[in-house]
Amino acid sequence: xxxxxxxxxxxxxxxxxxxxxxxxxxxxxxxxxxxxxxxxxxxxxxxxxxxxxxxxxxxxxxxxxxxxxxxxxxxxxxxxxxxxxxxxxxxxxxxxxxxxxxxxxxxxxxxxxxxxxxxxxxxxxxxxxxxxxxxxxxxxxxxxxxxxxxxxxxxxxxxxxxxxxxxxxxxxxxxxxxxxxxxxxxxxxxxxxxxxxxxxxxxxxxxxxxxxxxxxxxxxxxxxxxxxxxxxxxxxxxxxxxxxxxxxxxxxxxxxxxxxxxxxxxxxxxxxxxxxxxxxxxxxxxxxxxxxxxxxxxxxxxxx
Amino acid sequence: xxxxxxxxxxxxxxxxxxxxxxxxxxxxxxxxxxxxxxxxxxxxxxxxxxxxxxxxxxxxxxxxxxxxxxxxxxxxxxxxxxxxxxxxxxxxxxxxxxxxxxxxxxxxxxxxxxxxxxxxxxxxxxxxxxxxxxxxxxxxxxxxxxxxxxxxxxxxxxxxxxxxxxxxxxxxxxxxxxxxxxxxxxxxxxxxxxxxxxxxxxxxxxxxxxxxxxxxxxxxxxxxxxxxxxxxxxxxxxxxxxxxxxxxxxxxxxxxxxxxxxxxxxxxxxxxxxxxxxxxxxxxxxxxxxxxxxxxxxxxxxxxxx
Numbered sequence: 001x002x003x004x005x006x007x008x009x010x011x012x013x014x015x016x017x018x019x020x021x022x023x024x025x026x027x028x029x030x031x032x033x034x035x036x037x038x039x040x041x042x043x044x045x046x047x048x049x050x051x052x053x054x055x056x057x058x059x060x061x062x063x064x065x066x067x068x069x070x071x072x073x074x075x076x077x078x079x080x081x082x083x084x085x086x087x088x089x090x091x092x093x094x095x096x097x098x099x100x101x102x103x104x105x106x107x108x109x110x111x112x113x114x115x116x117x118x119x120x121x122x123x124x125x126x127x128x129x130x131x132x133x134x135x136x137x138x139x140x141x142x143x144x145x146x147x148x149x150x151x152x153x154x155x156x157x158x159x160x161x162x163x164x165x166x167x168x169x170x171x172x173x174x175x176x177x178x179x180x181x182x183x184x185x186x187x188x189x190x191x192x193x194x195x196x197x198x199x200x201x202x203x204x205x206x207x208x209x210x211x212x213x214x215x216x217x218x219x220x221x222x223x224x225x226x227x228x229x230x231x232x233x234x235x236x237x238x239x240x241x242x243x244x245x246x247x248x249x250x251x252x253x254x255x256x257x258x259x260x261x262x263x264x265x266x267x268x269x270x271x272x273x274x275x276x277x278x279x280x281x282x283x284x285x286x287x288x289x290x291x292x293x294x295x296x297x298x299x300x301x302x303x304x
Numbered sequence: 305x306x307x308x309x310x311x312x313x314x315x316x317x318x319x320x321x322x323x324x325x326x327x328x329x330x331x332x333x334x335x336x337x338x339x340x341x342x343x344x345x346x347x348x349x350x351x352x353x354x355x356x357x358x359x360x361x362x363x364x365x366x367x368x369x370x371x372x373x374x375x376x377x378x379x380x381x382x383x384x385x386x387x388x389x390x391x392x393x394x395x396x397x398x399x400x401x402x403x404x405x406x407x408x409x410x411x412x413x414x415x416x417x418x419x420x421x422x423x424x425x426x427x428x429x430x431x432x433x434x435x436x437x438x439x440x441x442x443x444x445x446x447x448x449x450x451x452x453x454x455x456x457x458x459x460x461x462x463x464x465x466x467x468x469x470x471x472x473x474x475x476x477x478x479x480x481x482x483x484x485x486x487x488x489x490x491x492x493x494x495x496x497x498x499x500x501x502x503x504x505x506x507x508x509x510x511x512x513x514x515x516x517x518x519x520x521x522x523x524x525x526x527x528x529x530x531x532x533x534x535x536x537x538x539x540x541x542x543x544x545x546x547x548x549x550x551x552x553x554x555x556x557x558x559x560x561x562x563x564x565x566x567x568x569x570x571x572x573x574x575x576x577x578x579x580x581x582x583x584x585x586x587x588x589x590x591x592x593x594x595x596x597x598x599x600x601x602x603x604x605x606x607x608x609x610x
Contacts, residue, residue: 024436027516031433035426036445038486043452046463104337110330120596121338127592127599128345129545131563132581135574136344139363139381149380177341185600186607209326227607237456241547245567258458259548266465266552278462282455289451 047278054275073276082261085168085254090236093172097232098225100176101183106217108184109191119188122181130178134245141170141246167252174242179235183228190224191217223300230292234285345585347385352394352578354387359575394579405580408562412584415477415550415561416543419484423539424532427490432524434491435498436516446495449488457548468553479553484543489606490535496605497531498524534602537595544588 054069056062073079104122108115125133140146141161148158161170198216207215218225240259243251251260258277265273351359362384398405434446452460460483468479505527509519525532550564557565562584569577592599 025439028433028436028442031429031436031516031520032442033433035430035433035486035488035491038426038482039449039452039488042467042483042486043460043463043488044448046466047459050462050466104334107330107334107337110327111334112327114331118334118338119600121341123596123599123603124345124592125341127541127588128585129563129588130547131545131566132585133344133348134567135569135577135581136347142381144364144379145381146383149382152380177344181341182603185603189604189607224607231454231607234454234456237458240457241545244547244551245563248567262458262461263551266461274462274465278459281458285454285456285459286451289454 047282050271050275050278053271054279056272059271069272069276070280073273073280076273078256078264079261079273079277081253082256082258085256086237086239086258089168089172089175089239089257090233092168093175093236093239094229094232096172097176097180097183097236098228101180101228102187102221102225104180105184105187105191106213108188115188119184122184124181125178126181128178130174130241130245137170137174137246162247163252165252165254167247167255170246171239171243171255174246175236175239178242182235183232186224186228187221190221194220223296226292226296226299230288233288237281237285347383348578348581348585350385350387352582353390353392354384354575354578355389355391355393356575358384358388359578363574394575395583397576398579398583402576404558404565405562405583407558408560408565409583411477411559412544412561412563415480415484415546416540418481419543420536420539422481422485423487423490424536426485427494427535428525428528428532429520430491431494431498432516432520434495446492449491453488453492461548461552464549465552474553475555475559477554477559480546480549483549487539490539493535493538493602493605494528494531497528497534501527530598530601531605533595533598534605537591537599538602538606540591541588541599 053059053062055064055066057065057068108118108122111118138145142148143158143160143163145161147161152158159166161167194216198220199212202212202216237258240257243255243257243260247255258281262274262277265277354362363381364379434442464479464483465474468474468482473479473482501524505523506519509523514522545563546561547563547567550560554560554564557568562580566577566580566584569580
């Protein structure tokens with residue numbers, strides 16, 4: 001060990017002699033250049049430049065209006081509807097998704113040798129394009145679809161799934177079906193990092209499986225749960241494909257999401273509203289990321 | 305293992321029985337979930353081998369259901385999994401008779417393949433660049449990359465659109481390909497992977513007089529193969545599934561990827577829709593079969609805290 005670190009040290013010294021750090025920085029920048037140029041051109045600069053549209057009254061020779069665009073946006077009914085729906089969706093979907101995927105991951109872990117095979121089936125929906133199974137979901141939820149067939153066979157009143165508030169439930173089901181697998185993989189890999197000895201010694205101390213779950217599994221899973229929580233919120237903002245591919249261009253009011261609103265603004269090329277939404281969403285995500293990094297350090301350090 | 309030796313043989317046996325029932329219970333519950341999770345795919349594949357007549361009989365169009373008789377029992381749809389007669393008629397229509405499916409499929413390839421290749425090249429270089437720099441400033445920049453990576457389409461489509469319209473790219477596939485290539489997710493993923501490569505390999509190569517480009521070509525790339533494959537399949541899946549960008553950037557129907565076109569098929573074209581759906585998911589299924597391990601690796605890598 002000692003010899004190794006000595007060698008390492010001499011290598012580092014030698015390396016320092018070989019090349020001055022300035023040249024090092026230059027090569028690093030050269031490798032970084034293509035990516036950084038692309039990020040600047042396609043994301044960062046136009047995003048910052050878009051600020052101009054967000055604070056003027058029209059895209060051509062606009063007058064400075066301060067925060068008026070943001071105030072108009074927040075007062076806009078269509079925007080309020082879209083933001084409320086997106087928020088409701090996130091609020092329901094994230095806990096459900098985490099609960100289901102943790103439950104599945106725990107079951108898969110118990111399956112022993114078969115667990116690898118089981119995991120595969122839950123990743124499957126991630127791979128399948130939403131467009132390819134949209135017809136299946138339509139057949140299930142049409143007014144004369146499979147589900148209503150089942151419902152009416154119990155002499156209950158059929159429900160118009162896609163054209164009432166129930167459409168939110170449909171989208172949540174489709175979303176959970178598709179994305180649960182992602183969290184299952186993350187939870188499984190976190191579960192496999194909990195040393196088996198903890199469970200064995202708890203067993204000897206007479207802890208039942210419920211106690212083991214709350215005092216070992218859940219405790220050591222906290223960092224992973226926290227990560228999955230934040231990433232699930234961020235991913236849930238992306239729900240649109242499902243709605244578009246199943247409900248089409250004009251969905252029911254209750255599944256009119258932020259992205260629908262954006263699409264309408266793109267059609268009318270309302271740059272002020274577009275950039276305002278963009279800035280508001282970006283601020284929200286950035287705050288989430290900062291919360292994540294602040295607390296993640298605390299959480300991880302309290303476990304190691 | 306050593307601790308279980310401390311248990312009396314009786315206790316050990318009880319425990320073993322208990323865990324065996326738990327395992328059986330888990331496998332039974334999981335199997336039910338597996339049916340739920342795989343059913344949509346199985347259903348779509350099975351129905352793609354049915355004739356038009358059989359499809360429209362099993363899934364009568366909505367229009368047959370008049371408002372006066374909403375509970376018309378025979379107008380309800382029934383799940384059908386086994387075709388009365390297996391036919392390739394639908395596939396013949398999709399692949400030979402109607403050329404637009406092939407055109408759209410080709411559009412999907414024309415958009416997705418350049419994104420994947422470009423993303424691999426740009427991200428590999430940038431990830432190595434970050435690992436050379438290792439300064440306070442490059443850490444800030446990397447943090448910025450992570451934030452950009454996490455932004456939903458509501459944020460990124462606006463700057464992408466502004467640039468594309470300034471460059472006159474709106475309506476062409478390039479308006480989707482270029483931002484796709486510079487997506488920061490790839491840099492993040494490969495950087496995660498490369499931190500696992502021991503610095504000693506790089507140092508040894510440098511000692512032998514290799515310059516950074518040679519180290520990159522002959523040490524970093526070969527040692528990051530798994531990470532690169534993981535990135536390739538994740539990018540491929542994500543972009544093959546794209547909906548948001550073509551809806552906004554591509555105006556002409558003939559230039560749309562197949563995912564968008566599938567959404568425009570109505571209930572009258574259900575017979576072909578199943579075959580077209582299977583055709584569209586086939587590249588995904590194949591790559592999943594061959595690269596499942598890389599996909600899992602990629603998801604795990606994306607979960608390691610930065």
